[in-house]
Amino acid sequence: MYQRILLPTDGSKASSTAAEAAVRLADQFDAELHVIHVLEHDKISTETDDVAAPARNGEKAVQVAVELAASSGVEATRRVVEKSASIHQEILTYTAEHSIDCIVMGTRGRSGLSLSRAVLGSVAELTLRESPVPVMTVHEETVIDADISSVLVPTDGSECAHTAVEHAGKLARSVDATLHVIYVVEIGQVINGDRARRLREALEEIGEKALNLALEKVQSSTYLPTETSLVTGPPYLEIVRYAEEHDVDCIVMGTHGRKGIRRFILGSVTERVIRRADVPVISIK
Structure with missing residues (x-):
């Protein structure tokens, strides 16, 4: 059913839940798991004197997801993507180039889909609009079962x-x-x-x-x-x-x-x- 699953992550709580869902899905279908972070060089860092902070934060977000996958016996491909287009377009480009057949993303919960620039807020909405493959969305309160029954x-x-x-x-x-x-x-x-x-x-x-x-x-x-x-x-x-x-x-x-x-x-x-x-x-x- 699903052979290649893509998990875009930004290290947020919602994307952590998405990581759990993606790992469970990949494990159930014995699918390849791809974990990516889209790096925004123009994003203001909380560490104002450290221009490398965004890249380190992206690597950390990816590493956390990869370690979660490894703990479940799921091998994951990892990549930090340099942003040359909008974030959701980078996600969709990766999807096309790697023959992804399901995207798993985090989004906001009961307060609504974000219209801000936050990754996996408006990004999830835009991805949902344009993705040629199924998109699984979860939020912070989503319950992830071991298997889909x-x-x-x-x-x-x-x-x-x-x-x-x-x-x-x-x-x-x-x-x-x-x-x-x-x-x-x-x-x-x-x-x-x-x-x-x-x-x-x-x-x-x-x-x-x-x-x-x-x-x-x-x-x-x-x-x-x-x-x-x-x-x-x-x-x-x-x-x-x-x-x-x-x-x-x-x-x-x-x-x-x-x-x-x-x-x-x-x-x-x-x-x-x-x-x-x-x-x-x-x-x-």
Whole structure:
């Protein structure tokens, strides 16, 4: 499934969690692990009289991740990349040059995806927008399980969702995990009455069709343990709640690509799930 995994690191708490996730993923798939730090020479150092401090800090961040990998029996390739373009572009260039098939990154948690210049804040957002390969994101509070044994994928019946369902199915099958597929019915502010009942029934019918299509896709080759559920409420809250209640180890969600994280499938749902979920989230075009 994943043969070459890339971990960009800056030594922050979020990237430390990402290192743990990347090592576990590489170990489970017996994959190559690449650890990089993008060096910013224009970044103001806290050690104002030491121009070599940023390079040393980058080497230290990489070394910590490499040592973590070694402690789990995972060999890692290490590199400090000289920044000639934006940080996320350097990450994507490395991805293309080394045939990376999954990127694991840290980002900010419940306070939101950073819009600052901090590495793995806005960098994670930009990488999510443009990456041609799946991106697994974690934050400081993310719980990393030893192995992936259950996978959750939300669907809305769109082409974007079908791509996510297909990837989630391959992931679950490759690690003998149970796949959970859910459709969230959101009826807004309509609370009661005959019109509300008809609206709910119509939306539930659409949801059942979407779930059946997803089930057909993942069961088209060989049997895969799959559970489907139709739930009602705010989509991002229901996705996070379902993941918690069913001990899901990983969430897979589709994105629309270059139009930005707020254009993800289900509107801004993916962004909110990334911030709030206690498990890693894999975003895929």
